[in-house]
Amino acid sequence: MRNLFLIFFLLLFSTCSTAQFAQWDTKNKKAIKYVESAIEKTRELDQSTGLPNYAGAMPLIEKAIEKDPNFTDAYRMKADFAIRLGDKTTAIDAYRSAIAVNPELSSTGYIYFELAQLEWSNGEYVEGLAHAQKYTSIPGANPEFKEDVLWLIKNCEFAIESKKHPKPYKPINVGVGVNSEDPEYLPTLTVDQKQLLFTRLVSNSSGYIQEDFFTSTDMNGYWGNAAPMPPNINTPFNEGGPTFAPDGRTLIFVGCKDERYGYGEGRRGYGSCDLFITEKIGNKWVDPINLPGRVNTANWETQPSLSSDGTTLFFIRGILTGSGRTNQKRGDIYMSKIEPNGAWGEPVKLPDNVNTPNSESSVFIHADGRTLYFSSNGHLGFGGYDLYKTEMQPDGSWSDPENLGYPINTHENENAIIVYPDGELAIIGSDKPGGLGASDLYTFKMPDDIKPTRTIYMSGTVFDNVTKDKLEAEFTLIDLETKKEVVRSFSDRANGSFVVTLPINKNYALSVQKDKYNPYSVNFNLNVAENSNEPYHMDVPMEPMYSKSAIRLDNVFFDLDSYVLRKESFVELDLVTQFLNENPKVKIELQGHTDARGDDAHNLELSTNRAKSVMTYLIEKGIEASRLTSKGFGETKPYTYNEGDQTIELTEAYIDGLASEKEKNKAHQLNRRTVYLITAQ
Structure with a gap:
């Protein structure tokens, strides 16, 4: 199984206890005393975090190393504590010091595997590759981790090679209208690119930290001051991961359960996090409801993305793996189709070349309807979560995901991207240094090779x-x-x-x-x-329907000088069939018209036959012949329309007076038409 145990999971393999170090590799009693005191310190709880007091134990480990600089057990313990504190650099230095003291430290070589993973996750790919390869050369190396080590080697090699070919990438902070001292992330954008909706982590008047939505409007090239969504959308609990429908009038988002108060007033859910939907009527958002259909479950559903046609929803469904303190959430990408009744159908998990045994998140379907961007820590990458793209193929399958490349992806976690409909720009959430807060939104120009349609x-x-x-x-x-x-x-x-x-x-x-x-x-x-x-x-x-105007059938097509219906016409004529079935008292006359070019008699015959062809199609679809008549007019009734207070009739003389061939061709096209008139209802 390709499963890299990242920085936060390394604790599973480096649990410290007195029993583990019953035989210390030092005889310095003072050094041993400091180590054992450090272990006792971890049995206390850090008052600020509620976790074992590893920070308090660190100075004691340092003193042990001072007493004996060759105390390799102390270096390993220092690395373990640093991992638990999220300090990868200190952990790497400690492991390297242990190896420097004793290169043959472990017959299993596991320290080299731990160090290689840390180096890869910290962006030190050359060193990580060397230590992973060292692990494979140790005769007593544990074969249980062979597959993971080989996968780690592939990742290091991928990162080293990719950094030789960096993508053009110049992220620009979207500005103080959006970004603040609080973290901003998980954006969505209306298709006209005028309104940005995003999630902000805020603390309320009671000091309770939770997520709310904020919106910002484009102000001629910069984003205006963000305003919170109304209180029927933003509750005192968590809302996040929004996705707009194409018109910006429908919003699907994530609402999560508070352990004390549930989902909040008026909301009900099935799992720890559910998807909810609301609609904007005029200028008011209606109260959200749980997303109708079969998307929400007792698991957690999050980070939705709605296709541009509004019929397909992509989202992340999470499950819990492990147990106890090793309990972890991992997510997979699912897809659901809307059903005729407006409910969402049974979701389908995307295939295994997209979803991995690790975790996928932050899915985004582009407006082209086929390019999917997402974040994952299970594909070839630079460390942590990287951003990828996959494309739906004509047969409905998905291409193998492509890493968006360096420096869009780094050894840090990159976990959300949206791409403008025109494919030129993207917005990304990042906690990179130099921002206005813990996490900001940035915009950048998309490199050509990862652009969507x-x-x-x-x-x-x-x-x-x-x-x-x-x-x-x-x-x-x-x-x-x-x-x-x-x-x-x-x-x-x-x-x-x-x-x-x-x-x-x-x-x-x-x-x-x-x-x-x-x-x-x-x-x-x-x-x-x-x-x-x-x-x-x-x-x-x-x-x-009471109007006497002729209704053009602009999607009815014939080949040149033919009255045989082209198959492209069937969609249009099926809608006419539906209209007649829904209005059984309506009778219509089908009329054919041509332009003025060609022989008059031939044009009359052609238009008559074209009108008959349409009538025949409708009869074959079940419309009673008694409700239909047909007639051809040839070129005798030019198309007429109003332009301001003036009525324009596209006669042959009028068309001859037009300035360009393009205008003349357009006028002739307007004259060539199939229409119908309602004769009874």
């Missing part, structure tokens, strides 16, 4: 085309190349707005539906100029 956000507003009232409506975006649905969501019930992210340079179909309105559809190519971050905007005018 570039996406851009698309915004719009759904409204009644007659009254101009804003509408809540269901909208769907489909990738016309793959025929796959990439987004399904609702516009805001208060202001009709929606925001989604989409990979650039693809063809999409947008369909919007609402009861008592005609379906709306349009296709578009999301071509974006290189390095442009301008959002794509598209408003959606919904025609009430």
Whole structure:
């Protein structure tokens, strides 16, 4: 099993007791007395930590070494105490001193393994590699640890080689608007990159330390002063690990149980930490509820990340391993899909090439829907937790994780990253020196080789085309190349707005539906100029069913001079079928139109046949023929639209007067259309 026992777990193999050192390797009685006094001191509790008083024992160990500089047992005990105090440098020095005194200190060589792990976790990779290799050369070395030592050697070799090829990395503190003397970590960002939500560790008026959410708004290039989320979100207990839905109106986060008070007023959970969900209506966040479905369990669920289409949730599920004082939490990455009723389905654990026998955390799915970033201490790395990326393959599998490289990763713990939708920038949490507090948020430019697919956000507003009232409506975006649905969501019930992210340079179909309105559809190519971050905007005018306006079927396609439906049209026509099934009294007339180019008679015949093809498809889908008629108009009814107070009719003469071929082609395309009119309802 590839399991490196990191600094905090080394205590399992270096327990100190008088019995262990019944035969001291010194005859200096004063040195022995100091060592035994140090052991007695560890039986006391440190009043500040409640742990054995290793800090108080350290001076006694130093005095023992002063009395006998060759007292190797004292050096080993010093290393053990330093490990327990989290002082790796002192522990390394103590082990090295013991080896210098007696290179053949242990027939099993275990001291070399302990030292190599410490050196690797402290960024001293060359030394760690040498001592790990020394362990493998000792004839009496314990074979039980052979696999772990070989894995340690691979990690040291990986780190040494990676440091020869550093990534361009210049982290910049995001500023005093966000960072404070308190620790800030686990950020999330709206897809328009305008609002940052993060976790801050704070102490309340009673001195109780707990986690709350704070938000900051982009102020023309810098982050404004952070404000706490409202009290129905922030409770006196722990909230953390937030993830925004693409539009910033839905928030999924972690709420944890307080041993004294549970989850807090109005909240119920299943385990020590659960996922909760809240929605913003207008400017108000509703009271959170336990995430509906089968995600939460008696284990702990944490650090969620929601895909840009809102249908897939990634999160960490933790389990306890070991027992007693060796009880440790380890996490794995799980994925859940939303079900038609809005609940979340049975989670699936990501495969073993992503999850390891150690621990994964801080998962983040990029807006491209396929690039997953996460933290782990179980893959090849530099020590502690490193950051990795894996990509979902076309068959649904996941690529082997790639370490983000040095110096993004170091021997310290790197445990949270989010990447902007355009892939250019990232935000990382770090406790690196020089920050404003114990842990700060930093931004940096993503190196090219670890960038995700570039996406851009698309915004719009759904409204009644007659009254101009804003509408809540269901909208769907489909990738016309793959025929796959990439987004399904609702516009805001208060202001009709929606925001989604989409990979650039693809063809999409947008369909919007609402009861008592005609379906709306349009296709578009999301071509974006290189390095442009301008959002794509598209408003959606919904025609009430009582309106006499023609409804364009922009996602119905035919090949040139053909009336055979292309398969890309089926998504659109299936929505029309659904609309007719949901409104059984509605009758429609399907109309075909062409542009003015070509022979008039041929255009009339072509448009007539195209309208018939659509009608035939609907009949084959079960719509009664008595509810449908079809008619072709050729080029006789040019497309007409309003521009301000002016009505524009795209006649042949008007098109000839346009300035560019691009404008002329667009006008011809508007004239080539399939539409329907409601004739009865």
